[in-house]
Amino acid sequence: MEWHEVFKGVAEADVPKEVIAEEERERAGLFRRLRKNLGKARHAVRDQLKSALYVGVDRRLYEKVEETLIFADVGVDGTVKIVEELERRCTAKKIEAREPFLEELADVVAGTLRPDDPERQRIDVSADPTVILVVGVNGTGKTTTIGKIAYRLHQLGKTPLMVAADTFRAAAVEQLSEWADRAGCEIVKQDAGSDPAAVVYDGVAAAQSRGADVVIVDTAGRLHTQVNLMRELEKVRRVIEKQLPGAPHETLLVLDATTGQNGLRQAQEFKQAVDVTGVVLTKLDGTAKGGIVVAIHETLGIPIKLVGVGEQLEDLRPFEPDAFARAIFGGDEDGD
Amino acid sequence: MFDALSDRLQNAFQNLKGHGKLTAEDIDAAMREIRLALLEADVNFKVVRDFVAHVKERALGVEVMESLTPAQQVIKIVNEELTALMGSADSKLAFSGHAPTIVLMAGLQGSGKTTACAKLAKYLKKDGKRPVLIAADVYRPAAIDQLQTLGKTVGVPVYAPGADVDPVDIARDGVEFARANGDVAIIDTAGRLHIDDELMDELARIRSEVKPHNILLVVDAMTGQDAVNAAEEFRQRVDLDGVVLTKLDGDARGGAALSVRAVTGRPIKFASNGEKLDDFDTFHPGRMASRILGMGDVLSLIEKAEDSLDAQKAAEMEAKLRRAEFTFEDFLEQLKQVRKMGSLSSILSMLPGVPGMKELKNVQVDDRQLDRIEAMIFSMTARERRNPELIDGSRKQRIARGSGTTVQDVNLLLKQYREMQKMLKMFSSGKTKGLRLPGMGG
Numbered sequence: 001m002e003w004h005e006v007f008k009g010v011a012e013a014d015v016p017k018e019v020i021a022e023e024e025r026e027r028a029g030l031f032r033r034l035r036k037n038l039g040k041a042r043h044a045v046r047d048q049l050k051s052a053l054y055v056g057v058d059r060r061l062y063e064k065v066e067e068t069l070i071f072a073d074v075g076v077d078g079t080v081k082i083v084e085e086l087e088r089r090c091t092a093k094k095i096e097a098r099e100p101f102l103e104e105l106a107d108v109v110a111g112t113l114r115p116d117d118p119e120r121q122r123i124d125v126s127a128d129p130t131v132i133l134v135v136g137v138n139g140t141g142k143t144t145t146i147g148k149i150a151y152r153l154h155q156l157g158k159t160p161l162m163v164a165a166d167t168f169r170a171a172a173v174e175q176l177s178e179w180a181d182r183a184g185c186e187i188v189k190q191d192a193g194s195d196p197a198a199v200v201y202d203g204v205a206a207a208q209s210r211g212a213d214v215v216i217v218d219t220a221g222r223l224h225t226q227v228n229l230m231r232e233l234e235k236v237r238r239v240i241e242k243q244l245p246g247a248p249h250e251t252l253l254v255l256d257a258t259t260g261q262n263g264l265r266q267a268q269e270f271k272q273a274v275d276v277t278g279v280v281l282t283k284l285d286g287t288a289k290g291g292i293v294v295a296i297h298e299t300l301g302i303p304i305k306l307v308g309v310g311e312q313l314e315d316l317r318p319f320e321p322d323a324f325a326r327a328i329f330g331g332d333e334d335g336d
Numbered sequence: 337m338f339d340a341l342s343d344r345l346q347n348a349f350q351n352l353k354g355h356g357k358l359t360a361e362d363i364d365a366a367m368r369e370i371r372l373a374l375l376e377a378d379v380n381f382k383v384v385r386d387f388v389a390h391v392k393e394r395a396l397g398v399e400v401m402e403s404l405t406p407a408q409q410v411i412k413i414v415n416e417e418l419t420a421l422m423g424s425a426d427s428k429l430a431f432s433g434h435a436p437t438i439v440l441m442a443g444l445q446g447s448g449k450t451t452a453c454a455k456l457a458k459y460l461k462k463d464g465k466r467p468v469l470i471a472a473d474v475y476r477p478a479a480i481d482q483l484q485t486l487g488k489t490v491g492v493p494v495y496a497p498g499a500d501v502d503p504v505d506i507a508r509d510g511v512e513f514a515r516a517n518g519d520v521a522i523i524d525t526a527g528r529l530h531i532d533d534e535l536m537d538e539l540a541r542i543r544s545e546v547k548p549h550n551i552l553l554v555v556d557a558m559t560g561q562d563a564v565n566a567a568e569e570f571r572q573r574v575d576l577d578g579v580v581l582t583k584l585d586g587d588a589r590g591g592a593a594l595s596v597r598a599v600t601g602r603p604i605k606f607a608s609n610g611e612k613l614d615d616f617d618t619f620h621p622g623r624m625a626s627r628i629l630g631m632g633d634v635l636s637l638i639e640k641a642e643d644s645l646d647a648q649k650a651a652e653m654e655a656k657l658r659r660a661e662f663t664f665e666d667f668l669e670q671l672k673q674v675r676k677m678g679s680l681s682s683i684l685s686m687l688p689g690v691p692g693m694k695e696l697k698n699v700q701v702d703d704r705q706l707d708r709i710e711a712m713i714f715s716m717t718a719r720e721r722r723n724p725e726l727i728d729g730s731r732k733q734r735i736a737r738g739s740g741t742t743v744q745d746v747n748l749l750l751k752q753y754r755e756m757q758k759m760l761k762m763f764s765s766g767k768t769k770g771l772r773l774p775g776m777g778g
Contacts (some may be wrong), residue, residue: 070381070590073560074370092367138583139446139556139610170489171481178477223586226611256446260378260560283445286529288562312677 001121004151006305006318008119009126009334010156020153049291062087065105072328074291075261078298082108084251093223109325112294121319123250123278123305125158129207131240131247133216134280134302135233135270136254138221141308143172145254146216147179148308149315153214154184163203166188166198166220170254182313187212196220197239198230199322204243210212217248219272224269237274252305254280257290281319289328356399358406363395366410370629377628378560379591381600391417398586401631412638415625422594423621424603430577432547435519436468438546439512442539442574443554444566445527448582450479452554452608453524454486456580459606461492466518470510472503472542473526483524490613493517507542523548526701530569544573552605554580555596560587567596579607581619585609591628662723664713667753711739712749724753 002023004015061269062083069079085108095101115121123129132149134142145165150160162180164187166172173189180187188203200217207215219236222229240247253276255263281290284307294302306321367388374384391414400409431437439451439456450473457467469487470493473479480496487494495510507523514521525542528535543551553567553576579600580723581593584607593604604619713721715738720726727735732746 038471067381070375071561073378073562137586139448142447169482170485171478174481175476175478177658223583225585225587256556258444258556258559258562258566260558260587260592260647261376262378262558263560265587283529284560286444287531287565288560292560 001317001320003318004156006122007153007156008122008124009130015156022155028064028108028237034206047304055089057101063099068329069109069291072289072291073260074265074328076293078112078291079324080320081298082294085111091175094329105329106322106325107314109294109328110321113297113304113319113324115297115301115322120303121305125153125214125249127159127246127249128213129215129244130213130245130249131202131204131207131217132250132252133217133219133237133240133248133274134252134254135219135274135276136221137223137266140221140254140256140259141280142166142221142254143176143179143218144311145252145280145282145306146176146218146306147183148313149306150179150183150185150214150216151313152316158214159212160185160214160216161203161210162187162213163200163205163217165203166218167192167194167196167199168220172218172220186212197236198234200239201243204240204247224266224273230269230273235268251275251277252280253278253302254282255290255296256288257281257283258288259290259292261292261295262297264294264299267300269303271302275301277301278305280304280306280308284327285309285315290324291328293324338434345756352468356411356521358395358398358400358592360396362406363410364391366407367392369407369412370411373630374591374594374628377591377630378558378563378595379523379628380561380564380595380599383564383595385404385570386598387417387421387594402640408638411456411631415638417623417631418625418629419593422604422619422624426578426603426617427605429515431607432549432706436514436521437519437550438514439550439552440507440523440525440546440548441552441554441580442525442570443527444529444556445476445639447527447554447556448580448608449473449527449554450482450486450524452552452580452582452616453483453488453522455519455608455613457487457492457522457604458490458613459491459616465518466522467492467522468510468514468518469494470507470514470521470523472506472523474499474501474506475526475583478524479524484528486613503538504541504545507546521546530566530573531600532627536569536573539574550577551575552578552580553596553600553602554582555592556592557581557584557592558586559592561595563592564599567600571600571602576600576602578603580604580606581624582608585611585615589622589628592626593624625632664716664724664753668713668721691749708739708741708745709749712741712746715739724750748775 004010004020039144065086066079066083070076070083076083086105089095089104089108090101093100095104109336137141142317144160150162150247153160160183161318162171162176162185164176166176167190173192177187177189188199188206190199190202196219196225205216206212217236217240219233222233224230237248237251251274253267253270255266259266265285267276267279278298279302280309281293281304284290297304298303304324307319307324309315309317353442371384371388374387375381379387391410394417395410395413398409398413400406404412428441429437442452443449448666454467457469469492471480471481471483473483482498484494484496493513495506495513497506497509503525510523511521512584519637523542523546525539526535528539530536553570555563555567567576567579579593579596579602581590583603584590596602597604604624606616607619608616712735715735716727720731727746727750730745735746736743
């Protein structure tokens with residue numbers, strides 16, 4: 001999927017040819033970088049699976065698959081479900097050889113991550129202005145992700161506006177300001193310690209006066225167990241709703257790929273508080289696989305929309321279920 | 337989620353209370369549930385496998401306590417083993433004789449290093465130290481600003497030459513700055529992936545340049561299976577002295593803590609559990625163990641069972657003490673209690689604030705000595721056990737022969753018994769602060 005497909009409300013005709021060409025170059029460059037980093041980690045699992053497959057499809061192979069899924073943070077329940085489905089399919093289709101087995105496995109996993117309606121994977125920026133609320137626990141990469149999203153939208157001809165509603169974290173406003181500079185967009189901010197809801201109100205109002213068509217709101221990282229902070233977040237959302245009917249149009253939960261089973265709890269609580277419409281899975285350039293998104297999508301129906309693969313502006317990709325599934329078992333987007 | 341697990345376990349063995357010794361079947365059944373619990377707690381798959389194997393060995397043949405089911409008995413052992421694994425004598429910072437003591441903080445992006453640096457500074461400041469913060473993260477936008485702001489809040493100097501300086505130089509010059517302005521140097525570094533060769537090299541160079549006394553890996557408590565990968569790589573590339581576990585105020589079970597400890601062998605030194613700069617403390621293995629196991633209500637059941645056993649026996653003991661009737665039979669009973677509960681020093685180390693009882697902290701229960709004592713008491717007749725004053729020369733010889741010891745050993749035992757009686761009389765008369773030693777009234 002390309003960017004102008006991920007974002008709904010960006011006419012393909014509007015996307016400059018140079019940008020599309022650049023996207024292709026970026027993809028190639030990105031994979032070279034990822035491949036270099038993941039070299040060791042990537043081959044180990046696939047080699048293990050391949051050699052386990054040498055004797056056909058047997059109990060040992062299934063155990064290896066289970067182990068890989070657990071290591072990917074898919075969780076016990078998720079793993080059991082996937083393996084059961086895999087067994088069902090292999091029996092039904094009489095699969096006994098290596099390649100078809102791996103194909104089927106990748107498809108089962110990808111299937112858990114594909115929404116029934118492909119439209120649900122898109123980010124709708126057709127409203128003018130569109131408001132995107134970004135939430136999550138501490139340290140997941142919200143601010144960096146906002147920088148990346150703003151950059152993309154700017155490339156695609158949009159005029160993003162950042163809102164620095166993290167008024168708690170030391171130097172959070174400075175951090176987002178730096179990203180605004182890099183992404184080439186404006187930012188609305190107030191003094192540290194101000195009421196986040198007030199900053200957001202200003203931000204949405206400013207969008208209209210400054211001609212911005214996408215407003216991206218940064219919020220402070222907060223553990224979902226902090227009741228008062230979750231209430232504060234609910235208030236921020238209500239302010240946006242009241243100010244602009246239909247807003248926020250997108251509420252993105254930023255989730256660190258290294259997160260274990262607690263990721264599901266996070267998604268549950270944030271969904272309850274502010275109705276999360278999509279997940280951004282960050283830090284996938286590491287060795288963690290982020291398998292908890294399987295449970296998040298299967299249990300809560302929240303689609304995964306974007307993945308973060310580094311700390312630079314360009315290090316953001318649309319989420320692709322097949323590529324993600326293959327990556328768990330050590331493959332990459334080229335189906336290697 | 338946690339309730340379902342304990343329910344399952346309790347239902348499985350509903351009618352088999354106090355069922356003699358643990359059999360292989362008892363253990364297997366319980367370990368299946370425990371394996372699940374540990375995986376759900378994010379303990380690394382391989383660590384779970386090793387741990388379960390180890391506990392199975394330890395649990396076989398252990399006697400099931402009264403009022404506990406076999407499954408609960410297994411959980412009790414698991415909890416003990418988890419606590420032992422997580423605990424360490426080495427949970428403090430190493431301080432150098434030549435100031436400044438250097439602390440290097442490292443870890444993945446977003447783990448909470450910068451905040452941990454500030455919290456550690458505050459913690460040390462409260463302890464009378466003079467920490468200095470060093471801003472060696474030149475990559476993350478506004479990371480230096482963040483540390484400077486935090487430094488101001490805590491009230492400690494921050495060395496921050498800016499983002500255009502090489503981090504190795506910042507570290508070295510920062511230590512010099514700390515030498516002149518304090519006695520502890522805390523170096524904040526950029527978050528880095530363990531597979532990023534360039535940045536891991538940089539960290540190794542910082543390390544060889546300043547030779548820190550403490551290299552701490554900051555680990556997010558909600559980290560999943562991947563925790564061991566990063567931890568092991570950091571350990572290999574730059575070595576580690578300990579771990580700081582962060583964001584413990586969330587509801588992540590925290591299995592990463594066990595994984596990292598098991599795989600790197602390094603102790604968890606600090607726990608960060610809140611957003612205030614005060615929310616930082618030394619690590620408590622017992623609490624972490626029960627959190628990871630997630631079987632809160634089963635564990636309190638076990639505690640109650642232990643308490644009631646202790647209470648019952650303590651009440652009996654108290655009555656005997658008052659009548660000064662403490663005999664060798666009672667002594668034997670006490671020995672058994674102590675052995676069942678595990679090493680005395682490890683129990684004591686879990687008691688909060690044991691002031692003035694430092695000697696007790698170092699008590700090691702020597703199993704061979706206990707064996708000899710037990711043997712001697714078994715060689716006594718019932719009358720001798722109840723009335724040790726009866727034991728004269730020829731009886732001593734008989735006891736010595738029967739237990740494979742010498743008359744001197746028997747004399748020593750009798751002497752210890754008399755001393756013990758004196759001490760117990762002191763306890764019961766309230767002459768010392770009652771300490772709740774297992775099985776003894778306090």
